[in-house]
Amino acid sequence: MTRQRALILDIMREKSPQHLTADELFNEARLRMPHIARGTVYRNLKMMELDGEVGHLEMPGGPDRYDYNPSPHGHLLCDGCGHLADLPVVGLMREVEAAIGTEVRGYTLTIHYLCPKCRAAKPADE
Numbered sequence: 001m002t003r004q005r006a007l008i009l010d011i012m013r014e015k016s017p018q019h020l021t022a023d024e025l026f027n028e029a030r031l032r033m034p035h036i037a038r039g040t041v042y043r044n045l046k047m048m049e050l051d052g053e054v055g056h057l058e059m060p061g062g063p064d065r066y067d068y069n070p071s072p073h074g075h076l077l078c079d080g081c082g083h084l085a086d087l088p089v090v091g092l093m094r095e096v097e098a099a100i101g102t103e104v105r106g107y108t109l110t111i112h113y114l115c116p117k118c119r120a121a122k123p124a125d126e
């Protein structure tokens with residue numbers, strides 16, 4: 001493993017459970033390794049994704065994000081601030097499997113909601 005790859009993984013572990021974009025990861029990496037190139041960060045992220053070391057999330061209407069947790073799980077997306085949180089859905093997938101009578105091979109699940117912070121900031125009648 002290269003130093004660059006180890007650094008990116010360190011940042012993701014520290015920032016977990018945040019789901020950072022490649023640019024956010026690059027900015028953070030540059031603070032710690034000032035000469036690191038944007039392309040190096042992007043290339044390493046791609047390799048880590050292909051190796052199944054990190055998860056990669058395509059976000060509608062926004063830049064892709066990277067997930068320190070590579071195992072399948074759902075997400076809660078706040079429509080107010082864009083905060084993305086993990087959502088364990090093992091029980092739900094068992095129900096789906098029971099309903100379809102076969103194994104779920106993979107899934108992408110994002111539930112939209114307002115996080116507690118945004119709910120608190122909104123008027124009650126909305």
Ligand SMILES: [Zn+2]
Pocket residue numbers: 078079080081082083114115116117118119
């Ligand atoms: Zn929010």
Ligand SMILES: [Zn+2]
Pocket residue numbers: 019067068069073074075085086
């Ligand atoms: Zn996640």
